[in-house]
Amino acid sequence: MKYLKLSSLSLLASLNVFPLVIPSASFAAEKEPVVATNLEPDHHVILENQYVTVMRVMIPPGQSTLFHEQHLDYVNTHIDGSPVRASYPDKPVKDFEMKSGNVKFGNHQGHSEVDKITNTGTTLNMQIAFEIKQAGPLGFGGSSRPALPAFQQVLDAKSVKGWKVTLQPGESSHLYTQKGPGVRIFFTEGRVLEAIPDRPNRNKETWVHKGDAMLTAAGPVEIINGGDTPLIFNDYELQ
Structure with a gap:
Protein backbone atom coordinates (compact mmCIF):
# COMPACT_ATOMS: atom_id res chain seq x y z
CA MET A 1 0.00 0.00 0.00
CA LYS A 2 1.31 3.46 -0.89
CA TYR A 3 0.91 6.38 1.49
CA LEU A 4 0.58 9.98 0.32
CA LYS A 5 2.60 12.38 2.46
CA LEU A 6 0.72 15.63 3.01
CA SER A 7 2.22 18.83 4.27
CA SER A 8 0.79 20.15 7.50
CA LEU A 9 -0.88 22.99 5.60
CA SER A 10 -2.42 20.60 3.09
CA LEU A 11 -3.62 18.39 5.90
CA LEU A 12 -5.26 21.33 7.65
CA ALA A 13 -6.85 22.40 4.40
CA SER A 14 -8.21 18.90 3.81
CA LEU A 15 -9.77 19.04 7.26
CA ASN A 16 -11.12 22.51 6.55
CA VAL A 17 -9.08 23.87 9.43
CA PHE A 18 -6.79 26.87 9.06
CA PRO A 19 -4.14 28.12 11.43
CA LEU A 20 -4.69 31.43 13.21
CA VAL A 21 -2.48 34.06 11.64
CA ILE A 22 -1.44 36.81 14.04
CA PRO A 23 -0.26 39.92 12.19
CA SER A 24 2.87 41.64 13.37
CA ALA A 25 2.45 44.73 15.50
CA SER A 26 3.70 46.95 12.70
CA PHE A 27 1.09 45.49 10.34
CA ALA A 28 -1.76 45.60 12.82
CA ALA A 29 -1.20 49.14 14.03
CA GLU A 30 1.00 51.18 11.74
CA LYS A 31 2.28 54.36 13.28
CA GLU A 32 0.73 57.57 12.07
CA PRO A 33 3.14 59.89 10.25
CA LYS A 133 13.72 79.89 14.70
CA GLN A 134 16.85 80.45 16.81
CA ALA A 135 17.64 79.44 20.36
CA GLY A 136 17.18 82.38 22.69
CA PRO A 137 17.66 84.74 24.24
CA LEU A 138 19.15 86.40 21.16
CA GLY A 139 20.60 89.35 23.07
CA PHE A 140 18.27 92.17 22.06
CA GLY A 141 18.03 93.29 25.67
CA GLY A 142 15.34 93.36 28.30
CA SER A 143 12.18 94.76 26.75
CA SER A 144 9.56 96.77 28.59
CA ARG A 145 6.35 98.69 28.00
CA PRO A 146 4.96 101.93 29.49
CA ALA A 147 3.59 101.62 33.03
CA LEU A 148 0.04 102.29 31.87
CA PRO A 149 -3.26 100.42 32.45
CA ALA A 150 -3.38 99.72 28.70
CA PHE A 151 -0.53 97.20 29.03
CA GLN A 152 -0.87 93.84 30.79
CA GLN A 153 2.02 91.40 30.62
CA VAL A 154 0.90 87.92 29.55
CA LEU A 155 4.21 86.18 28.78
CA ASP A 156 7.67 86.35 30.33
CA ALA A 157 10.05 83.71 28.94
CA LYS A 158 13.79 83.84 28.34
CA SER A 159 13.32 84.03 24.57
CA VAL A 160 10.18 86.19 24.29
CA LYS A 161 7.92 88.52 26.26
CA GLY A 162 4.34 89.48 25.55
CA TRP A 163 1.76 92.08 26.57
CA LYS A 164 -1.98 92.35 26.06
CA VAL A 165 -2.74 95.91 24.95
CA THR A 166 -6.17 97.52 25.19
CA LEU A 167 -6.57 100.98 23.67
CA GLN A 168 -9.83 102.89 23.87
CA PRO A 169 -10.94 105.01 20.88
CA GLY A 170 -8.40 107.77 20.34
CA GLU A 171 -6.07 106.43 23.06
CA SER A 172 -2.31 106.30 22.50
CA SER A 173 0.17 103.75 23.78
CA HIS A 174 2.59 106.66 24.28
CA LEU A 175 6.04 106.50 22.76
CA TYR A 176 8.30 103.61 23.80
CA THR A 177 11.27 101.79 22.31
CA GLN A 178 11.07 98.21 21.09
CA LYS A 179 14.50 96.57 21.39
CA GLY A 180 13.97 93.41 19.37
CA PRO A 181 11.79 92.08 16.52
CA GLY A 182 8.37 90.75 17.36
CA VAL A 183 4.84 89.77 16.37
CA ARG A 184 1.56 91.66 16.92
CA ILE A 185 -1.71 89.68 16.98
CA PHE A 186 -5.16 91.31 17.02
CA PHE A 187 -8.29 90.17 18.87
CA THR A 188 -10.52 92.95 17.49
CA GLU A 189 -10.88 94.80 14.24
CA GLY A 190 -10.25 98.50 13.91
CA ARG A 191 -8.13 101.31 12.55
CA VAL A 192 -4.51 101.38 13.77
CA LEU A 193 -2.40 104.52 13.58
CA GLU A 194 1.38 104.07 13.97
CA ALA A 195 3.41 107.20 14.51
CA ILE A 196 6.22 107.75 11.98
CA PRO A 197 9.44 108.62 13.88
CA ASP A 198 10.73 112.20 13.51
CA ARG A 199 7.62 113.25 11.56
CA PRO A 200 5.19 114.93 13.99
CA ASN A 201 1.50 114.21 13.34
CA ARG A 202 2.42 111.83 10.49
CA ASN A 203 0.99 108.34 10.94
CA LYS A 204 0.83 105.07 9.07
CA GLU A 205 -2.80 103.92 8.99
CA THR A 206 -3.77 100.23 8.83
CA TRP A 207 -7.16 98.55 9.09
CA VAL A 208 -6.95 95.25 10.93
CA HIS A 209 -9.36 92.38 11.53
CA LYS A 210 -9.77 89.87 14.33
CA GLY A 211 -7.06 87.24 13.97
CA ASP A 212 -4.71 89.41 11.90
CA ALA A 213 -0.99 89.30 12.62
CA MET A 214 1.96 91.47 11.66
CA LEU A 215 5.72 91.36 12.07
CA THR A 216 7.30 94.21 14.03
CA ALA A 217 10.83 95.60 14.18
CA ALA A 218 13.06 97.24 16.76
CA GLY A 219 12.76 100.99 17.14
CA PRO A 220 10.51 103.74 18.52
CA VAL A 221 6.82 102.83 18.66
CA GLU A 222 3.61 104.74 19.29
CA ILE A 223 0.26 103.13 18.50
CA ILE A 224 -3.04 105.06 18.48
CA ASN A 225 -6.52 103.60 18.24
CA GLY A 226 -7.89 105.44 15.22
CA GLY A 227 -11.30 103.78 15.41
CA ASP A 228 -14.45 104.19 17.50
CA THR A 229 -14.33 100.83 19.33
CA PRO A 230 -11.71 99.34 21.71
CA LEU A 231 -8.60 97.96 20.01
CA ILE A 232 -7.18 94.81 21.65
CA PHE A 233 -4.03 92.98 20.62
CA ASN A 234 -1.09 91.00 21.97
CA ASP A 235 2.35 92.48 21.41
CA TYR A 236 5.28 90.01 21.50
CA GLU A 237 8.97 90.90 21.48
CA LEU A 238 11.96 88.56 21.15
CA GLN A 239 14.68 88.86 23.78
Whole structure:
Protein backbone atom coordinates (compact mmCIF):
# COMPACT_ATOMS: atom_id res chain seq x y z
CA MET A 1 0.00 0.00 0.00
CA LYS A 2 1.31 3.46 -0.89
CA TYR A 3 0.91 6.38 1.49
CA LEU A 4 0.58 9.98 0.32
CA LYS A 5 2.60 12.38 2.46
CA LEU A 6 0.72 15.63 3.01
CA SER A 7 2.22 18.83 4.27
CA SER A 8 0.79 20.15 7.50
CA LEU A 9 -0.88 22.99 5.60
CA SER A 10 -2.42 20.60 3.09
CA LEU A 11 -3.62 18.39 5.90
CA LEU A 12 -5.26 21.33 7.65
CA ALA A 13 -6.85 22.40 4.40
CA SER A 14 -8.21 18.90 3.81
CA LEU A 15 -9.77 19.04 7.26
CA ASN A 16 -11.12 22.51 6.55
CA VAL A 17 -9.08 23.87 9.43
CA PHE A 18 -6.79 26.87 9.06
CA PRO A 19 -4.14 28.12 11.43
CA LEU A 20 -4.69 31.43 13.21
CA VAL A 21 -2.48 34.06 11.64
CA ILE A 22 -1.44 36.81 14.04
CA PRO A 23 -0.26 39.92 12.19
CA SER A 24 2.87 41.64 13.37
CA ALA A 25 2.45 44.73 15.50
CA SER A 26 3.70 46.95 12.70
CA PHE A 27 1.09 45.49 10.34
CA ALA A 28 -1.76 45.60 12.82
CA ALA A 29 -1.20 49.14 14.03
CA GLU A 30 1.00 51.18 11.74
CA LYS A 31 2.28 54.36 13.28
CA GLU A 32 0.73 57.57 12.07
CA PRO A 33 3.14 59.89 10.25
CA VAL A 34 4.78 62.75 12.14
CA VAL A 35 5.39 66.03 10.30
CA ALA A 36 7.11 69.28 11.18
CA THR A 37 4.70 71.83 12.68
CA ASN A 38 5.04 74.25 9.76
CA LEU A 39 4.19 71.40 7.33
CA GLU A 40 1.07 70.25 9.18
CA PRO A 41 -1.96 70.95 6.88
CA ASP A 42 -3.99 72.84 9.53
CA HIS A 43 -0.99 75.12 10.29
CA HIS A 44 -1.07 77.75 7.52
CA VAL A 45 2.15 79.77 7.29
CA ILE A 46 1.15 83.43 6.81
CA LEU A 47 4.30 85.39 7.78
CA GLU A 48 7.98 84.57 8.05
CA ASN A 49 11.34 86.25 8.49
CA GLN A 50 14.75 85.24 9.82
CA TYR A 51 13.44 85.15 13.39
CA VAL A 52 9.95 83.63 13.35
CA THR A 53 7.47 81.55 11.36
CA VAL A 54 3.89 82.73 11.96
CA MET A 55 1.01 80.29 11.36
CA ARG A 56 -2.76 80.54 11.35
CA VAL A 57 -4.04 77.29 12.86
CA MET A 58 -7.62 76.32 11.99
CA ILE A 59 -9.17 73.06 13.23
CA PRO A 60 -12.85 72.51 12.31
CA PRO A 61 -15.12 70.88 14.91
CA GLY A 62 -14.62 67.12 15.15
CA GLN A 63 -11.41 67.15 13.11
CA SER A 64 -7.79 66.49 14.06
CA THR A 65 -4.37 67.69 13.04
CA LEU A 66 -1.69 65.20 12.06
CA PHE A 67 0.89 64.26 14.64
CA HIS A 68 3.38 67.12 14.46
CA GLU A 69 6.71 67.79 16.15
CA GLN A 70 7.45 71.03 17.94
CA HIS A 71 11.20 71.44 18.41
CA LEU A 72 11.42 75.25 18.59
CA ASP A 73 10.19 77.68 21.23
CA TYR A 74 6.54 78.19 20.34
CA VAL A 75 4.02 80.91 21.23
CA ASN A 76 0.35 80.07 20.70
CA THR A 77 -2.37 82.75 20.95
CA HIS A 78 -5.92 81.40 21.09
CA ILE A 79 -8.20 83.58 18.97
CA ASP A 80 -11.30 81.35 18.92
CA GLY A 81 -10.94 78.64 21.53
CA SER A 82 -12.70 75.30 21.98
CA PRO A 83 -12.42 72.11 24.03
CA VAL A 84 -9.70 69.89 22.56
CA ARG A 85 -8.07 66.51 23.01
CA ALA A 86 -4.28 66.21 22.80
CA SER A 87 -2.94 62.79 21.77
CA TYR A 88 0.68 61.72 22.14
CA PRO A 89 2.66 58.74 20.81
CA ASP A 90 3.94 57.71 24.23
CA LYS A 91 1.54 58.96 26.93
CA PRO A 92 -2.20 59.13 27.68
CA VAL A 93 -4.49 61.58 25.92
CA LYS A 94 -5.32 64.85 27.62
CA ASP A 95 -8.64 66.71 27.40
CA PHE A 96 -8.67 70.44 28.12
CA GLU A 97 -10.06 73.74 26.87
CA MET A 98 -8.23 76.25 24.74
CA LYS A 99 -9.83 79.45 26.02
CA SER A 100 -10.15 82.42 23.69
CA GLY A 101 -7.55 85.04 24.56
CA ASN A 102 -5.18 82.68 26.35
CA VAL A 103 -1.48 82.41 25.56
CA LYS A 104 0.49 79.17 25.67
CA PHE A 105 4.29 79.08 25.55
CA GLY A 106 6.04 75.87 24.50
CA ASN A 107 9.61 75.65 25.75
CA HIS A 108 10.73 73.16 23.10
CA GLN A 109 14.31 74.23 22.37
CA GLY A 110 16.40 71.09 22.95
CA HIS A 111 13.47 68.86 23.96
CA SER A 112 10.84 68.42 21.28
CA GLU A 113 7.25 67.24 21.70
CA VAL A 114 4.98 65.37 19.31
CA ASP A 115 1.21 65.70 19.60
CA LYS A 116 -2.05 65.64 17.66
CA ILE A 117 -4.90 68.02 18.50
CA THR A 118 -8.57 67.15 18.00
CA ASN A 119 -11.25 69.84 18.20
CA THR A 120 -13.89 68.19 20.41
CA GLY A 121 -16.12 71.28 20.35
CA THR A 122 -18.79 72.49 17.94
CA THR A 123 -17.11 75.63 16.55
CA LEU A 124 -13.93 76.36 14.64
CA ASN A 125 -10.75 76.43 16.72
CA MET A 126 -8.44 79.20 15.47
CA GLN A 127 -5.03 80.11 16.81
CA ILE A 128 -2.17 82.34 15.72
CA ALA A 129 1.09 80.62 16.59
CA PHE A 130 4.71 81.38 15.89
CA GLU A 131 7.94 79.43 16.16
CA ILE A 132 11.15 81.19 17.16
CA LYS A 133 13.72 79.89 14.70
CA GLN A 134 16.85 80.45 16.81
CA ALA A 135 17.64 79.44 20.36
CA GLY A 136 17.18 82.38 22.69
CA PRO A 137 17.66 84.74 24.24
CA LEU A 138 19.15 86.40 21.16
CA GLY A 139 20.60 89.35 23.07
CA PHE A 140 18.27 92.17 22.06
CA GLY A 141 18.03 93.29 25.67
CA GLY A 142 15.34 93.36 28.30
CA SER A 143 12.18 94.76 26.75
CA SER A 144 9.56 96.77 28.59
CA ARG A 145 6.35 98.69 28.00
CA PRO A 146 4.96 101.93 29.49
CA ALA A 147 3.59 101.62 33.03
CA LEU A 148 0.04 102.29 31.87
CA PRO A 149 -3.26 100.42 32.45
CA ALA A 150 -3.38 99.72 28.70
CA PHE A 151 -0.53 97.20 29.03
CA GLN A 152 -0.87 93.84 30.79
CA GLN A 153 2.02 91.40 30.62
CA VAL A 154 0.90 87.92 29.55
CA LEU A 155 4.21 86.18 28.78
CA ASP A 156 7.67 86.35 30.33
CA ALA A 157 10.05 83.71 28.94
CA LYS A 158 13.79 83.84 28.34
CA SER A 159 13.32 84.03 24.57
CA VAL A 160 10.18 86.19 24.29
CA LYS A 161 7.92 88.52 26.26
CA GLY A 162 4.34 89.48 25.55
CA TRP A 163 1.76 92.08 26.57
CA LYS A 164 -1.98 92.35 26.06
CA VAL A 165 -2.74 95.91 24.95
CA THR A 166 -6.17 97.52 25.19
CA LEU A 167 -6.57 100.98 23.67
CA GLN A 168 -9.83 102.89 23.87
CA PRO A 169 -10.94 105.01 20.88
CA GLY A 170 -8.40 107.77 20.34
CA GLU A 171 -6.07 106.43 23.06
CA SER A 172 -2.31 106.30 22.50
CA SER A 173 0.17 103.75 23.78
CA HIS A 174 2.59 106.66 24.28
CA LEU A 175 6.04 106.50 22.76
CA TYR A 176 8.30 103.61 23.80
CA THR A 177 11.27 101.79 22.31
CA GLN A 178 11.07 98.21 21.09
CA LYS A 179 14.50 96.57 21.39
CA GLY A 180 13.97 93.41 19.37
CA PRO A 181 11.79 92.08 16.52
CA GLY A 182 8.37 90.75 17.36
CA VAL A 183 4.84 89.77 16.37
CA ARG A 184 1.56 91.66 16.92
CA ILE A 185 -1.71 89.68 16.98
CA PHE A 186 -5.16 91.31 17.02
CA PHE A 187 -8.29 90.17 18.87
CA THR A 188 -10.52 92.95 17.49
CA GLU A 189 -10.88 94.80 14.24
CA GLY A 190 -10.25 98.50 13.91
CA ARG A 191 -8.13 101.31 12.55
CA VAL A 192 -4.51 101.38 13.77
CA LEU A 193 -2.40 104.52 13.58
CA GLU A 194 1.38 104.07 13.97
CA ALA A 195 3.41 107.20 14.51
CA ILE A 196 6.22 107.75 11.98
CA PRO A 197 9.44 108.62 13.88
CA ASP A 198 10.73 112.20 13.51
CA ARG A 199 7.62 113.25 11.56
CA PRO A 200 5.19 114.93 13.99
CA ASN A 201 1.50 114.21 13.34
CA ARG A 202 2.42 111.83 10.49
CA ASN A 203 0.99 108.34 10.94
CA LYS A 204 0.83 105.07 9.07
CA GLU A 205 -2.80 103.92 8.99
CA THR A 206 -3.77 100.23 8.83
CA TRP A 207 -7.16 98.55 9.09
CA VAL A 208 -6.95 95.25 10.93
CA HIS A 209 -9.36 92.38 11.53
CA LYS A 210 -9.77 89.87 14.33
CA GLY A 211 -7.06 87.24 13.97
CA ASP A 212 -4.71 89.41 11.90
CA ALA A 213 -0.99 89.30 12.62
CA MET A 214 1.96 91.47 11.66
CA LEU A 215 5.72 91.36 12.07
CA THR A 216 7.30 94.21 14.03
CA ALA A 217 10.83 95.60 14.18
CA ALA A 218 13.06 97.24 16.76
CA GLY A 219 12.76 100.99 17.14
CA PRO A 220 10.51 103.74 18.52
CA VAL A 221 6.82 102.83 18.66
CA GLU A 222 3.61 104.74 19.29
CA ILE A 223 0.26 103.13 18.50
CA ILE A 224 -3.04 105.06 18.48
CA ASN A 225 -6.52 103.60 18.24
CA GLY A 226 -7.89 105.44 15.22
CA GLY A 227 -11.30 103.78 15.41
CA ASP A 228 -14.45 104.19 17.50
CA THR A 229 -14.33 100.83 19.33
CA PRO A 230 -11.71 99.34 21.71
CA LEU A 231 -8.60 97.96 20.01
CA ILE A 232 -7.18 94.81 21.65
CA PHE A 233 -4.03 92.98 20.62
CA ASN A 234 -1.09 91.00 21.97
CA ASP A 235 2.35 92.48 21.41
CA TYR A 236 5.28 90.01 21.50
CA GLU A 237 8.97 90.90 21.48
CA LEU A 238 11.96 88.56 21.15
CA GLN A 239 14.68 88.86 23.78
